[in-house]
Amino acid sequence: MAWFLARRVAQGAFALVGVLTLVFFLIQVSGDPASFFVQIEPDKTPEELQAEYQAIRKKLGLDQPIFVQYGKFVAEALRGDFGTSFRLGLPASQAVLERLPRSLQLGAAAVFIAVVVGLPLGVFAALRRGSLLDSVSTAGAIAGLTIPNFWMALMMIYLLSVQFKLLPPTGSEGFKALIMPAVTQSVNLMAVIARMGRSGMLEVLGQDYIRTARAKGVQEPQVITKHALRNAAISLITVTVSSLPGLIGTVVITEVIFRWPGIGSMLFQSVGSRDFPVVLFCTFMLSAVTIATFIFMDILYALVDPRIRYS
């Protein structure tokens, strides 16, 4: 187990370094941020503008050869210093970390909704196979995987904010503002969980040990939660984990639509304004969170399913 974890962590670190290196060099080929910061005024001569441009390049460290810049970046990043945000004037890591709690809040709410709604839907659909509930839940799962969530967000804004004026269309203050972003963010995962929950339960319910449990007089709720659900859980965790990178990608979209002040909307803004230190740290954080969750889930597997032994 320890050896397995060590390998996974090393692999994760490798992925992180790869992402950061790729983004770093992408930034280099994408154009020169210094030109964004030159104040163009009519009474300045071209020479003055040029001098100002060079001064900014020097200040940002852009005048050095690219590999020197990369080396410096790596050395400083290892100490947790990703540079100073061009736009905000404070350390990129600080600017991004200030927003991290809001993204985590949105993500946690979304996963919570997805599990609390999706799991019972899938389980009861399997228990009452062929019933109306089954049809509704299956159709809902297909809809959840088909409807683009940014469009669903627009439709919700129109219905709940414009027509019925129940919820604020954008913003981040208070519980009401969290509802629509969290629902938008949860839909895909909810559909996946309902679908996998249904097929996983159907598979497990046909097993011999379920019949044995029932035959020896175990109460039905116990059969379902202890015997069936626990065995179906492993495939549920798998699909949840494998949809995670996609979910973290859609965080950006959700946050942009609802103007939610998290890391996703910050990445969007900083990409637009060429605020490279922030772009780098945002990609670093989003990747690190994903990779860490993957490793965490590997541990969870072993806890849920005693048959799994890592070698």
Add this chain to the structure above:
Amino acid sequence: MAVSPAKEQVAEAPRALHGPRRSLLRTIWINRQGIVGAGLVLFFAVMAIFAPWIATDPPGKIDLFYVLSPPSWSNAEEGSGLLGTDNFGRDIWSRIVHGSRISLAVGAAAVAIGLSIGVPMGLIAGFEGRILDDVITRIADVQQSIPFLVLLIVLFAFLGGGLLNVILFLGISSWYGSMRLVRGETLSAKTRGYVRAAEALGASRIRIMFQHLFPNVTAPIIVGASLGFGGMILTEAAFSFLGFGVDPRTATWGRMLADARDDILTDFGPSLYPGLAIVMVVLGANLFGDWLRDRLDPRLRGRRN
């Protein structure tokens, strides 16, 4: 819906065979999922191919006299199009028709690129094993563990979008799916007799992989491709919505929704129709893919990521 009709099929098949004659209606009913799915996709394919003839206006034609006019069916006012006009007075129906070209082209081409990387990689990893297998699956593991959409946003923002880049990046972002599928199939197929026979006859490894193994793993590939098609269309729309990807002046469904977003307080139509188009084509592809999976490969039934 995805799983249960298939189960019915299995149960009903013998009865249908023993019956006097399997009627056409019955065949259609049993395969309704595939027919509806294929019909939806074909509808948009025809729309894309004949776009200039189906559209009533050029997609980029701006007419500021008819900004946000209602659909012609609700209001006989002259100048308003079939589905009304958007915030620049552009005809929504015509833009949807032309947008179908982008969506379908991106979906099909990105899937093709993903397959053309993933299938050979899967064959090699499954058949050659050892170091090659290790390297390929490790690369896939690493790529899968990073949030690729985030990386794509940075890629599009800094390298610029353009139709070709969108297709290329989306294709590359999805290669590991088909790689894993093909690798798994190859692993189980290579112990079978026909591979050993080909080996004994002195066939080269490349020949075994592409002539003997590949035809036997096509079924899951086709299923994966039709399910991946819908996913690609969704992703492209999301990027266009954010303003990345395909040139923002092009009429794409995602872009139309982004343009409509600011007017949602006053006018709902422009936000509605492009979304419906996306839902219809993706639903079509998913229904068709699910149906195909049930038909082609009973072992895969119920498994879906």
